[in-house]
Amino acid sequence: MNGTGSGDIRILAFAGSLRKASYNRALVRAAAEAAPDGMEVEIFGLEGIPLFDGDVEAKGFPERVEAFHEAIERADGLLISTPEYQHGVPGVLKNAIDWASRPPGKATILGKPVAIMGATPGMWGTARAQAQLRQALVYNRCPMVLQPEVLVAKAKERFDEDRRLTHDATRGFVRRLLEELGELVRRHAT
Numbered sequence: 001m002n003g004t005g006s007g008d009i010r011i012l013a014f015a016g017s018l019r020k021a022s023y024n025r026a027l028v029r030a031a032a033e034a035a036p037d038g039m040e041v042e043i044f045g046l047e048g049i050p051l052f053d054g055d056v057e058a059k060g061f062p063e064r065v066e067a068f069h070e071a072i073e074r075a076d077g078l079l080i081s082t083p084e085y086q087h088g089v090p091g092v093l094k095n096a097i098d099w100a101s102r103p104p105g106k107a108t109i110l111g112k113p114v115a116i117m118g119a120t121p122g123m124w125g126t127a128r129a130q131a132q133l134r135q136a137l138v139y140n141r142c143p144m145v146l147q148p149e150v151l152v153a154k155a156k157e158r159f160d161e162d163r164r165l166t167h168d169a170t171r172g173f174v175r176r177l178l179e180e181l182g183e184l185v186r187r188h189a190t
Helices: 023-034 054-058 063-074 091-100 127-139 168-189
Strands: 009-015 039-043 077-081 114-119 150-152
Touching: 009 023, 009 063, 009 168, 023 039, 023 077, 023 114, 023 150, 023 168, 039 168, 063 091, 077 168, 091 127, 114 127, 114 168, 150 168
Parallel strands: 009 039, 009 077, 077 114, 114 150
Antiparallel strands: none
């Protein structure tokens, strides 16, 4: 995959939160630890990506945006963990997707296989944010893993004080999501 010749699948994982103690950043770390054999998960932080501005883009991608594009280009697939703010996708994540979808028709995100998950301290998981995120990814023709849905509700009960995932069933769902993403990547590589 991706010209490595090793057969390993490279996944770029990022969380739609800037907070260091974010449950979604913790979920991304847990996913990297739970990755199946033959899969490498690179974690990318969205901090430093400026708000999308067409005037800025016209002068060239800012350094952090260029780094994001390069990381997407290296990856065979994407794993996105989203919080849910006001029943939707956080601005930082939507902004990152906006930058990733540039330039139109030639963006590195176009057609990239994606899996989505999310964690929240609330009762309902992140279903609405995930649905909203899927809409933005459909625009970019990204094939997506549909099952299992990883909707981590009551995150405080699933992670310890150091934000380590301690809930075995959730870890199993995350691993299965990665396995499905691996299968999706393989299907779209042919």
